[in-house]
Amino acid sequence: MKKLINKPEDVVLEELQGIELAHPDLVKVHYDPNFIYRADAPVKGKVAIVSGGGSGHEPMHGGYVGKGMLDAACPGAVFTSPTPDQVLEATKTVDGGAGVLHIVKNYTGDIMNFEMAADLARGEGIEVEAVVVNDDVAVEDSLYTAGRRGVGLTVLMEKIVGAAAEEGRSLKECADLARKVNSQGRSMGMALTSCTVPHVGKPTFDLPEDEMEIGIGIHGEPGRTRMKIQPADKITELLLKPIVEDLPFKAGDEVLLFVNSMGGTPLIELYIVYRKAFKLLEEMGIKVVRNLIGPYITSLEMAGASITLLKMDEELKKLWDAPVLTPGMRWGI
Amino acid sequence: MKKLINKPEDVVLEELQGIELAHPDLVKVHYDPNFIYRADAPVKGKVAIVSGGGSGHEPMHGGYVGKGMLDAACPGAVFTSPTPDQVLEATKTVDGGAGVLHIVKNYTGDIMNFEMAADLARGEGIEVEAVVVNDDVAVEDSLYTAGRRGVGLTVLMEKIVGAAAEEGRSLKECADLARKVNSQGRSMGMALTSCTVPHVGKPTFDLPEDEMEIGIGIHGEPGRTRMKIQPADKITELLLKPIVEDLPFKAGDEVLLFVNSMGGTPLIELYIVYRKAFKLLEEMGIKVVRNLIGPYITSLEMAGASITLLKMDEELKKLWDAPVLTPGMRWGI
Amino acid sequence: MLVSPDFPNVTRFTVAISKEDVLNWIKTYAQVIAENEAFLTDLDAQIGDADHGANMNRGFKAVLTKLPAQEDKDISTILKTVGMTLLSTVGGAGGPLYSTIFLELGKTLADKEEIDLADWANALEAAEKGVQNRGKAVPGDKTMVDALEPAVAALKEALAQNLSFDEALQKSAVAAHEGMLATIPLVARKGRASYLGERSAGHQDPGATSTYFLIDTAAKTWAKQNTHK
Amino acid sequence: MLVSPDFPNVTRFTVAISKEDVLNWIKTYAQVIAENEAFLTDLDAQIGDADHGANMNRGFKAVLTKLPAQEDKDISTILKTVGMTLLSTVGGAGGPLYSTIFLELGKTLADKEEIDLADWANALEAAEKGVQNRGKAVPGDKTMVDALEPAVAALKEALAQNLSFDEALQKSAVAAHEGMLATIPLVARKGRASYLGERSAGHQDPGATSTYFLIDTAAKTWAKQNTHK
Ligand SMILES: Nc1ncnc2c1ncn2[C@@H]1O[C@H](COP(=O)(O)OP(=O)(O)O)[C@@H](O)[C@H]1O
Ligand SMILES: Nc1ncnc2c1ncn2[C@@H]1O[C@H](COP(=O)(O)OP(=O)(O)O)[C@@H](O)[C@H]1O
Ligand SMILES: [Mg+2]
Ligand SMILES: [Mg+2]
Ligand SMILES: [Mg+2]
Numbered sequence A, B: 001m002k003k004l005i006n007k008p009e010d011v012v013l014e015e016l017q018g019i020e021l022a023h024p025d026l027v028k029v030h031y032d033p034n035f036i037y038r039a040d041a042p043v044k045g046k047v048a049i050v051s052g053g054g055s056g057h058e059p060m061h062g063g064y065v066g067k068g069m070l071d072a073a074c075p076g077a078v079f080t081s082p083t084p085d086q087v088l089e090a091t092k093t094v095d096g097g098a099g100v101l102h103i104v105k106n107y108t109g110d111i112m113n114f115e116m117a118a119d120l121a122r123g124e125g126i127e128v129e130a131v132v133v134n135d136d137v138a139v140e141d142s143l144y145t146a147g148r149r150g151v152g153l154t155v156l157m158e159k160i161v162g163a164a165a166e167e168g169r170s171l172k173e174c175a176d177l178a179r180k181v182n183s184q185g186r187s188m189g190m191a192l193t194s195c196t197v198p199h200v201g202k203p204t205f206d207l208p209e210d211e212m213e214i215g216i217g218i219h220g221e222p223g224r225t226r227m228k229i230q231p232a233d234k235i236t237e238l239l240l241k242p243i244v245e246d247l248p249f250k251a252g253d254e255v256l257l258f259v260n261s262m263g264g265t266p267l268i269e270l271y272i273v274y275r276k277a278f279k280l281l282e283e284m285g286i287k288v289v290r291n292l293i294g295p296y297i298t299s300l301e302m303a304g305a306s307i308t309l310l311k312m313d314e315e316l317k318k319l320w321d322a323p324v325l326t327p328g329m330r331w332g333i
Numbered sequence C, D: 001m002l003v004s005p006d007f008p009n010v011t012r013f014t015v016a017i018s019k020e021d022v023l024n025w026i027k028t029y030a031q032v033i034a035e036n037e038a039f040l041t042d043l044d045a046q047i048g049d050a051d052h053g054a055n056m057n058r059g060f061k062a063v064l065t066k067l068p069a070q071e072d073k074d075i076s077t078i079l080k081t082v083g084m085t086l087l088s089t090v091g092g093a094g095g096p097l098y099s100t101i102f103l104e105l106g107k108t109l110a111d112k113e114e115i116d117l118a119d120w121a122n123a124l125e126a127a128e129k130g131v132q133n134r135g136k137a138v139p140g141d142k143t144m145v146d147a148l149e150p151a152v153a154a155l156k157e158a159l160a161q162n163l164s165f166d167e168a169l170q171k172s173a174v175a176a177h178e179g180m181l182a183t184i185p186l187v188a189r190k191g192r193a194s195y196l197g198e199r200s201a202g203h204q205d206p207g208a209t210s211t212y213f214l215i216d217t218a219a220k221t222w223a224k225q226n227t228h229k
């Protein structure tokens, strides 16, 4: 295992210490239970946005805490959803009296832990709403399964809903907006290599030198299919097509195109993918009006990429463009 | 070779196409010869800052073109310095009448190609100054060698000098400032894995599963020593100590601490390194007043990290904080 | 040897589970989990995210540090403390679910100084219901329910058949084991493995495996080497 | 067969290098580079950045596309065109240096319809000086100068010794080869390999290798199979 870490069991703690030392102007870190929260929390009268999930997806979620985005993020162990006490404490800490919105990725563990925390918080008199992100078209959806995973769209939702909260919208309005974002966004990812969970010490899966995994999850969960490595243009097609067909996105639609690195794939390759995705969309009459390109929701050092499309309208564009000041995303401030 | 690319020989071209499609508001791309330049170039009366170098270090340099940073960047083939015609054309395109500053990393190829371009540009009546960055303490310096490599400090220099040019400083002032930054900054890097140059198709070097390379260059050039992998804290010490001793940085100094990913190392690990570096500096009485953490000067997908320290003063702090709007670095706008 | 009031024609041992037995069970299970961390993680790597072993081990290590201060509390309090500790240390799907098991056991066994087989069957049934309520999985979904549910059924059947204490526990362990193995061909419909669809078939469910260990450890640590009826 | 005016006692062939020879040399070299791309890159991977083969190959592929339009130009123009093409396609250290070689050859051979051995020696010496001026490397710095300098020296010596055309070219190729091999133990003082310090010793310099190929290709493509004095 080749990592810049000390002991595997200290990875999350030491990362939090690093974040605390690096961004004292933006965030504070609470330990035991662990959560990262806005330096100026609670913001009186503002709906607070809380998210969280397993660690290993940095900058998500801790890197998105700050003005215009999250009020708190609860990092679990690597790839393990946080516990209810983390979410409860974070919720209590950032509640500014206008209620708290939980943004939860659709994983059984995340759902259960956030639900328990929400129940406990409500028991303490805090108004809590939860919205589940489930944008991964790699997963077949069904009433009788756990449904789709929450992946890249989470980043976009946190930015957009964070802006709405900053604007002064109510808890219900924020939750409705989050559900709207969820209904208009779709993602799919692929991996060229496996990630290695620190406490496991070896790759989660073996991927031969000439193969790739299409439809990979952000925790190294196996995907839809394994196949021979294809050129980037072909891979881009393999990811984009199911996304477009699922919603479906249609000619005339305006979209945000988000090309994300799984961690180990460098920016130079993301631009190659972006280029092809842009052209494919153009051919379909779909107009890219905003974009995001980089490692924003990662799976440790996994090489690979994901594509997220979000259908945009004037409201979403305005909220996307609104100022944001966090360790991981910043503009306008 | 596991990469999201099409043909190895098309990597740079397609990356440029991606950048062009992604950031039309910020930059334009000129092909054949290849360079990326500010969408609003030439900025009349402003000193233009031009840099460049081999591709494979993204977001450097193309990602740093925009308001408050570079006016143009000339990308060579992967890990190969650009050619004089690229630099000449870029220089002519962005010259706003106040002269052009070339920021050149200290590699024989870069030096020679930029020098030839500068000579040609001067022949066409453009005032050109060049400043060489050579901050890599891993390399022993001597009058009788090619000296030290230019690495992480380049990013900081481009930001700071870019802000100075935006402020309206003269060519001489910008060049002096660049030399000041160079004289006050030092870097060192390490690798956990090799990078793979696309047209080579296999790793540049073999690094056994339990070894690392200390003092690595950003082109996968071998470093100072190879040794068994150590814990992150120890590695941080191995990088930081030679940096601090070289300038030397002293108790009471204010510094910018830049912890950089070589490409394949994810953010979670950078924060662990940042934490230790911060603490070591604290113990030495050196105060971190600014920081930068992320993949800003990479070596394709190489896993590893580098540390750069820059001694700060009020002038540098003000210029660092000045607004910047580029694909790869953005704040205040 | 007493005549059971429920089954008047049959003599049976009043073999009961003491607080020490419960503590012993939990401590032994913590050890089993530690020893099987890599195994559970390997199972999870195949159809999940390679953390089930680490999650459970982190949780039960925390339990072990909490136990000393609990040794003079009653069985119910001990079980609830285990549940609360797991809730705040395990995370993931396993955290709330294992927490639920122990919280339900604690709730059902309130005020008990000792537990007999019927108590145990009732408590375990409550735990199973709790898990099903929380996770919405039913038998056949390829989850820990697939080990828990047959264990409860086997216990109840053993009670009905008036099997010995050891035999009853043994039957529940065997049933859990079979339930665990039966997850192999299943296509997951709940939990992270369900994202795999058909590709989840052919792999043993990690949660069902750790649950089998839980039931099996009970059978082993509580066995009285008493095979009489 | 004429009596040489410089060496009146000796008869020698006026064996000259024609424009076709020059074109042939360049084309053959492009092929040699293409065949040795991986080899040159491997050498560069050890003490550099693994691009020398690709850089040279990119440059000479571009040269090949430029040549057809140059075939009716004179030798000097052809050589300068090669130099300019390399300058704008190779990049790195190799680009300006190889460009300098061809530009200097072109400059020195201005107006020549044919090149004799003395012309060639002069031109190659000018190229060597040009490389040294541009790169500031001296012999022993572990660079292409270490192949170029002995090749020039050998040519001049062969001229002084009045060796045959073929022999003279052969001597220069052998000298370049020896110079190339002699880079192996050297510690680099110029170029990217110099960053390695002592660790650069034990590896053959890629630029010296491609330069040896250049000299060797000249010897091979220009050989007249004439060993008379
Ligand atoms: N809805 C559910 N109901 C019951 N058990 C479940 C459910 N979802 C998951 N599980 C169990 O949890 C196990 C995985 O636990 P763990 O790896 O700790 O959590 P995570 O899946 O969050 O990483 C699965 O093997 C399965 O037995
Ligand atoms: N200053 C110099 N003078 C002469 N030759 C040099 C000099 N620096 C480098 N070289 C030659 O260039 C070769 C490397 O070329 P190449 O790999 O194409 O460029 P780069 O080093 O920029 O990647 C070296 O092997 C060496 O022979
Ligand atoms: Mg998990
Ligand atoms: Mg190079
Ligand atoms: Mg798991």
Ligand SMILES: [Mg+2]
Pocket (backbone or CB within 6 Å): D044, D048, D049, D050, D051, D052, D092, D192
């Ligand atoms: Mg090279």
